[in-house]
Amino acid sequence: MTSNPAVTPIAAAVPPTRSETAPAAGGGESDPAAGDGGSRPDVAAYLDRIGVAPGPPDTALLRRIVRAHVATIPFENLDPFTGTEPPVDRADIVGKLVHGRRGGWCFENNRLLHDMLGDLGYRVTPLVGRVRLGVADGDPPTMRTHRLTLVEAGDPAEGTATTAPTAGFFVVDVGFGGTVPSEPLRLVSGTVQPTAHAEHRYRSDGAGGWAQQRRGGGDWLTQYTFDLTPVPDIDYAMGSWYLTHHPASHFRNGLIAAYSGPDRRATLAGNRYTLRHTDGRTEERELSTPARVIRALEDEFGIDTSGVSGLEQRIRTVHFG
Template identity: 40%
Template sequence: MSFDLDAYLTRIGFDGERVPTRATLDAIAAHHTATIPFENLDPFRGVVNRLDLESLQAKLVHGGRGGYCFEHGLLLQAALRDLGFTVTGLAARVLWGSPDLDAIPARTHMLLVVDLDDERRVIDTGFGGMTLTGTLRLERDTTQETPLEPFRLVDLHGDWAMQARVGDEWRTTYRFDLHPQHPIDYEPTNWYLCTWPESKFVTTLMAARATADRRFALAGRRLTVHRLGGATEKRTIADADEFRTVLTRDFLIDADRIAGLDEAFDRLP
C-alpha cells in the first residue's frame, strides 16, 4: 500500500511548504505531537498493534487514534520519506525512571535520525510523556531548546544518551546507537511488548499529548497536566464516562470507535 501524504498532513494540520528542510522537519514534529497522541489502548485491551503501513494509516491517520513508539515512528518515517527527507530508523534502550544509567535493558523504543544538507537531526514523536516536540541536532553536550523543555545528547559509554531538563535536573530518557533498523527489526519487540503478561503496555494504561505550552499525561486513572512555566495539575478520573471525555478532549482520541473502554476502565487500579 502506498502512503497517503495528503491525508497525513491534513491529520496533523500541516499546510506549510512540502520541502525537505529543517523548518519543515521542526514543524512536522510540533504538529504531529500536538495531534496524534501516544496511547496503548490496544495492547491494554488485548489487541496486538500492527505495524504494516496500511494498518498504521487506518488507525493513526483515519481512525482518530494514537499509538506507541513503533506506530508513531514508522508512520512518521513514511511521511518524511515522501517529503524527500533521508531518514533512518534507530532503536533505543529506555532509561526513563531508572536509577541505574549503566543498565542495559532491551531495545524497546524507536526513534529516527534525519540527514539534512549540513547536519543530522533526531526526531522522535513517540516517547509518551517526555516526547520531543521539536528536533535535536545530533551533537553531544549541547543544550538545545525545544518548544517545551531543553534537551541535550551526551555520551554514555560510547552510546548517545538523550536527556531532558525537568526543573533543575537533567533526566535521561534513553540511550541509543546509530545502527540502522529496518521495519522487520521492530516486529519481534512489538509482539513481545503487546503480549508479554508483565509488559507495562499490557498491565498499565497510558496516554500522552504535547502542545506548544503543555503536556497531558494519563497513567491509569490519574490525569496530569504540566503547563510550560506554570503549575502542574493532577486529578483522578472518577468513572468510565469521565474517562471517555478525557480521552476525547485532552488526547483527541475518538473514544466512541473503541470497543471495551468501560471494561478497560474497570481494570484500572
C-alpha cells in the same frame, strides 16, 4: 585496523535512506531532493491530519511537522491495554492514526513519521533505543524497544557553531509519551537544546553510542540510549509483540495517553489527568469513573474510542477494581 567509530563521519558510517516502504508513484524511487511527497495520498492525508502545508524538505518544515505531530496525534496504548495487537505495517498504521483518529505508541507514531518524512524527500534512517528513564545507573541493560528516526535536513551549520560530523543530522521522536522531545533535536554531543516543554541534550560515549537526556528538577535524566545502526522492520515487530504480550509490560497493565501542545503538555495515567502549562502551572485531577476517563480520551486527547472493544470494562477492572 578498524577506524574509531567516534571519529567516522556520520554520512559514511550510517548512510541515511529513503523510507524502505515508500516507493515513488509510478514504480521507482523519486529524487529525495524533489520534495514532491505532498502529492501522494498517504502524505497529503497525514499533513492534513496535523495541519501542515507541504514544502521543500528543509529544517523549517521538519520543525513544523514534529511540533504539529506531537500536538495532534497523541501517544496512547489502548490496543495493548485492551489485549489488541497494535499494527506494525504502514498501511494499517496510516489507517489507524491518520484516518481513524487514533494515537499510538512509538512503533506506530515513529513509523508513521519516518515514512512520511521519507516520502517528503528527507533522508531518514530507522533507529532503536533502550529506555533508561527510571533505571538506575549500573542496572542491567533494558531491551531495545524504543523506535526513533535519524533525519538529514537543512544546512549543517544552521543554529549551531559546531563543526561536528553529525551537525547536519537530527533525531526525531514523536513516540516517547509525556516527556517526548517536542522539536527535532540536532545530533550534537553536549549542546543544550531547549524546546517549549523542556531542555534536552545528547551525550556521545565516544564509541558510537548516544544518550538522549532531559533536564528534570535540575538534573539531567537519561531517557534512552541508542546507536546509529539502521534497524529492519522485523526487529520493531518483535519489540511490539513482546511489549503487547509480556505479563509484566506496563503497556498491558495501565492506561497511558499524552500529547504536547504549543503551550501545554497533557498526560493521562490510569485515571489521573495532569496538565502542565509551559508557564510553570500544573493542574491535576482524578477522574472518578471509567466513563469520565473515556470522555477525557475523546475530548482532551482527540482519540476516537468507538472502535476499542472492551475499553470501559478494562479501565474499570484495572483502575477502579
